[in-house]
Amino acid sequence: MRVHIDQEKCCGAGSCVLSAPEVFDQREEDGIVVLLDAEPPAGLHEAVHEAAAICPAAAISVEQVEQLDQAERVERV
Amino acid sequence: MTTAERTEAERNTGSTGPSEDLAPLSPLAVPAARADGCPFDPAPGVERARREEPVTRATLWDGSTCWLVTRHQDVREVLGDPRFSADAARPGFPFLTAGGRELATSKPTFIRQDDPEHARLRRMLTADFMVKKMEAMRPEVQRLADDLLDRMTAGRNAADLVAEFALPLPSLVICLLLGVPYDDHEFFQDRSRLLLSLRSTAEEVRTAQADLQRYLSRLAAAKQREPDDGIVSRLVARGELDFEEIASMGRLLLIAGHETTANMTALSTLALLRNPGQLARLREDPSLIKGAVEELLRYLTIVHNGLPRVATEDVTLGGRTIRAGEGVLCTLNSANRDEGVFPGGDALDVGRDARRHVAFGFGVHQCLGQPLARVELQIAVETLLRRLPDLRLDIPFEDVPFRHDMGIYGVHALPVAW
Ligand code: SF4
Numbered sequence: 001m002r003v004h005i006d007q008e009k010c011c012g013a014g015s016c017v018l019s020a021p022e023v024f025d026q027r028e029e030d031g032i033v034v035l036l037d038a039e040p041p042a043g044l045h046e047a048v049h050e051a052a053a054i055c056p057a058a059a060i061s062v063e064q065v066e067q068l069d070q071a072e073r074v075e076r077v
Numbered sequence: 078m079t080t081a082e083r084t085e086a087e088r089n090t091g092s093t094g095p096s097e098d099l100a101p102l103s104p105l106a107v108p109a110a111r112a113d114g115c116p117f118d119p120a121p122g123v124e125r126a127r128r129e130e131p132v133t134r135a136t137l138w139d140g141s142t143c144w145l146v147t148r149h150q151d152v153r154e155v156l157g158d159p160r161f162s163a164d165a166a167r168p169g170f171p172f173l174t175a176g177g178r179e180l181a182t183s184k185p186t187f188i189r190q191d192d193p194e195h196a197r198l199r200r201m202l203t204a205d206f207m208v209k210k211m212e213a214m215r216p217e218v219q220r221l222a223d224d225l226l227d228r229m230t231a232g233r234n235a236a237d238l239v240a241e242f243a244l245p246l247p248s249l250v251i252c253l254l255l256g257v258p259y260d261d262h263e264f265f266q267d268r269s270r271l272l273l274s275l276r277s278t279a280e281e282v283r284t285a286q287a288d289l290q291r292y293l294s295r296l297a298a299a300k301q302r303e304p305d306d307g308i309v310s311r312l313v314a315r316g317e318l319d320f321e322e323i324a325s326m327g328r329l330l331l332i333a334g335h336e337t338t339a340n341m342t343a344l345s346t347l348a349l350l351r352n353p354g355q356l357a358r359l360r361e362d363p364s365l366i367k368g369a370v371e372e373l374l375r376y377l378t379i380v381h382n383g384l385p386r387v388a389t390e391d392v393t394l395g396g397r398t399i400r401a402g403e404g405v406l407c408t409l410n411s412a413n414r415d416e417g418v419f420p421g422g423d424a425l426d427v428g429r430d431a432r433r434h435v436a437f438g439f440g441v442h443q444c445l446g447q448p449l450a451r452v453e454l455q456i457a458v459e460t461l462l463r464r465l466p467d468l469r470l471d472i473p474f475e476d477v478p479f480r481h482d483m484g485i486y487g488v489h490a491l492p493v494a495w
Contacts, residue, residue, distance in 0.1 A: 012445070013203075017208040026208060031200075031203030031204045056157070056437075056438070057440065
């Protein structure tokens, strides 16, 4: 999973921080979203999807690299 | 009503084609009281619209018409789409009352403006309400909550929960954040009530608004002479806004900070008292509180007549075409009962994952103060339940004065005993 944020769109209400504090934070000066981890571990994927779904400004997008992950996993097996 | 509007209204009344056994569905009258049966449920017409005709017509108090958007996904689409404007000065913008029109058009705040102006103004405040800062307020909010309950319970076993706890708590907190003296609370609570009452005349709203505006611009001037670390003072120090603009922003925060959390606190308490099973679950496992507050926000949705927008282009939604210049009301309470997103949504379930609710709205205008509201509600409800194990309603449920007449739903008073 690869996470993208668009700081231009963000309206700073902080829902993402509540859903996935390991991945999102807010900038001290203006409360705008900052990305702490662009490729969060699998355990956080659900929380990140939730954050993207509830972000009111559509400022968070998630690149689906799941298939890739799976392919990698298959290779490893 | 203009002739064009009248023709529009007639056309829409006639176009629904009433079926044999059902009364014609649209247009619905808005604002409408909530259900008689269960005062926690949205107005029956709105519920029915969501099931049968999710994008439907409504008639407003002045006879004008607008669209009513009732489903969760559609509400999110409208509120997240810049083709629906929040600018109250645009023709076609739907107002719920004459007072609302007065309030929104004479001195609009950023909630009634579009980007980029909206974003410019809002971003002056986003740092003040960010999650980290509000979380850091917990000890202070807890202390205030405990003090209020100490006073409320001293030598007594009954009180009005609204007057003694639910309203003073968020008032104290927003005053603290803004740098407004709490001693003046009767003055702004009174004006706040007038601004939010559906019964207020345009004249009453104008006067109340002018009073608050004058008060806050004087306060801004005072902060210039004697700065503190409150929001008003910081806005003055930024030097980008004049005192009138700061007063408008302060007024918005003061009103929003007062009535919303106060009503959520009282209504949440009442909803839990009416659902003893859920109340017991929450008492047994206080770690449920965060989720429970989200669920209470969803279930109660106090912005009960919906959020207004006006289309700036023709947009197709739910199979209907909304034309440029037509008003839209997004009914949040009906969206938050949408079975497709919240199965069994008419029941309160403190264990539910309710995070997708739209009680704070959606899109770039979504409530700026929500991190504060969450901290306040979590502390208020948890503290109340913990400290008053025998809390009960002190009047018959039928006698509870619900705020059908206000833009923000809730109760005017909540007599409780313990
Ligand atoms: S939820 Fe969206 S709008 Fe809100 S702070 Fe996070 S990225 Fe910004």
